[in-house]
Amino acid sequence: MAPPLEHGIHTSSGTTRRSLLAGVAAAGVLGVSGCSRVATASTTNGGDLLDRLRAAGVVRLGIAGEIPFGYIDKNGELTGEAPELASAIFKRLGVDRVQPVPTDFGSLIPGLKSQQFDVVAAGMYVTPERCQQVIFADPDYQIQDSFVVKKGNPLGLHNYEDVVRKKARFCTSTGNAQIGYVVEAGYKESDILLVPDQVAGLNAVEAGRADVFAGTAVTTRAVVKKSRKAEATKPFSAIVDGKPHIDGGAFAFRPTETNLRDAFNVELHALKKSGEVLRILRPFGFTETEMTTLTAKELCAGGGAV
Template identity: 75%
Template sequence: MVRSHSTSRSRRSLLAGVAAAGALGVAGCSRVATASGVRGGDLLARLRAQGVVRLGIAGEIPFGYIDTDGRLTGEAPELAKVVFQRLGVPEVQPVPTEFGSLIPGLNSQQFDVVAAGMYVNPERCEQVLFADPDYQMLDAFIVRKGNPMGLRDYRDVVEKKARFATGTGYAEIDYAVGAGYEESDILIVPDQVAGLNAVEAGRVDVFAGTAITAREVVKKSAKAEATKPFAPLVDGKPHVDGGAFAFRRDETRLRDAFNAELRKLKRSGELLRVLRPFGFTEAEMTDMTAKELCRP
């Protein structure tokens, strides 16, 4: 993607949580069979024969993670269970890794599909094949109760000289820098929980993340709140991100079959029912396509 404020950085933090890290030993890193030369790929046929699909996840709540009971869950894995069941693949198996290792891991055959709510952007579209987005996402801030500085977007952060934090590798870094904030002045923390703690302790005035993570993490806070979601500006225009499953570039048959089932889930309203337990609302539902988001 050729943009002055690229979203090429992941918005995801690195592998989160002891439970997810421990699952590495369970799922392992054994490689799947190598890709065939069949036009459109034969992975779907092989998955049906095996009865199991391996999902690359990044241990991030609410997108894809291992819970405290050792169970694979999150919006992407739960959606994967529904779609792959319909495609004749009854079992899903997690392969946790760092977010930055998802695309390399996919392309080196360590797992079959990326199921981590990965944002679709042109740089990634050169490396993997995306399904259409299963959700769209705006940004939001975590601020002190009452939002005393009146921070509603990145321009406010710059103009009011707010002390700003965001997560490791988050796209929000680029959005803030694009608005004029000095990157060297940004406090980088591991995740939204650490961001909430920084706001509550007064170390920063604002933490930026996705609207869903912001509103979920402040639910039990007596000192902080989430701002109204907003679209960051990229090249002067409001930008809405979309998250999707990723496949190897030669596996068009599997991607197309996945998209067909995803469209059915969207039309019936079942997609929202699957995602709602993880904090998703009607506002996160989308008809955006991967083609739109892959366009430079």
Template identity: 65%
Template sequence: MAPTRDFREEHGNDRRRQPQGRPAGQRSIGRRSLLVGGAALGAAGALGVAGCSKVPTGDTLARLKSQGIVRMGIAGEAPYGFIDDRGNFTGEAVELAKIIFKRLGIGKVQPVATDFSSLIPGLNSQQFDVVSAGMYINKERCSQVIFADPEYQMLDSFIVPKGNPKKLHSYQDIKRTGAKMATGTGYAEIGYAVAAGIPEKSLVILQDPVAGLNAVESGRVDVFAGTALTGREVVRKSTRAEATAPFAPLVNGKKKIDGGGFAFRSLDAELRDAFNVEIHKMKKSGELFRVLKPFGFTESEMTTLTAEELCR
């Protein structure tokens, strides 16, 4: 079930989305999405079916138990939820959902792939029962949905030439050296760079981490900024680039650590709370890490952060 390690071969169409509720041209501190093209292509039909009928209101947990199936919105993202080379839905969120919902008495998880920007609107319009796409928990999203406590936390990392000749380990280093920085469309790293005093107009915005790796290897840019998970995976087979050590960006003088989790409709607190009980059991036993590890997560990315903390 582990995803392939060669991002260039398997994730050539990967890119990050704009956060929900914002026009496509408006940038803000968002969350990265690694889009696998096959999942997105399969989304239209599945989403159309899901959107044809309204989900009845009431006790959602009891209803889902009765139906025996939960519809989960995903964004076709590796390593969170994607279609593997056998045509099966998998990913850390998909596999985690299968375990937890089964323990809640719901035997089947039906992943429904759609664009990242459509996930929260789709959840609130009752096209899905839950959303999980490695979505960062932040104040803006917490005003629209409720989150389970995060299953992981994430730091940043840079893709740089072998040997890191400019010694880039933070956004402040990029500012100090005048290094040419690239990142992805809608990436949180845009905001982190601007917070460090790097002019937004100087940033090179690329389609995805693979394009970032190619730009670094060719010398078109000095550094590509993304998540630590993406960085270490995308350079795995490169002989000309490496990923820097993970670090927490500074925003307004404070270290910024992001966390991602499952989102639920605001009226479904009972379902969210039941989900939280199970995910905390898995954290305590170590089972959560065992589920996430095959998808590239490390022990340092396990977290004790809560949704309440991140929503602030």
């Protein structure tokens, strides 16, 4: 797990873990007690959502409860690399507060498109398939994959090809890109053990229900920190269409809101240039290696080759 963090996110007043969970139970993917849907879709060319967010003073962030990308910490506060970066960027855009809307990962794009929140702030990979449904800012990080395995890595699993060759029991989270990567390597999709998150994946490896859990290098590094039974392997690149591939994560917006996405990108690039992005992401386990010059256009076209 990531350590407790000092952070400066300004959320809606009174938001606690209990109220968030109560909201999820009461309102499904809306997830926050008293959180209503965005009133109307933008009708102006390029969208007017940024103007409406400035007037409201708050932006709703769709998060998926995944450490270190976007989650509610043990004190009931919103944190993670994406919410922290979103807070910094939206302040520069004139929106002072962020409000979390927790949902499961698979509901992020449907929830965004149905206006249940304004922006996906969950470290979502930019993929050609997702680019058909939403528009992305440029990536704020790039990342390789890694495995959670038992101490000593007894099966010698270092990439997806090893998993297939050694007939290892493979586990990852629902909706993860790692599903496609291991299937491309030759693994049978129906044999994959799907779990809700990386903690459940760690538990599956520790309990012997799986030989390996696949996730991002940052995720696996964080989740094994306090484990006595498991470790994370060295980061590696998945093979896509015969070439090593690296992923990039970014904020997602509705396709009509190009004005907001473009304004967001301007501030994102300013923070990259100043080194502020690395400063914000470093407490969550990101390093200079994860900083990126990749663009959403490249990744939407299937780029990201190492």
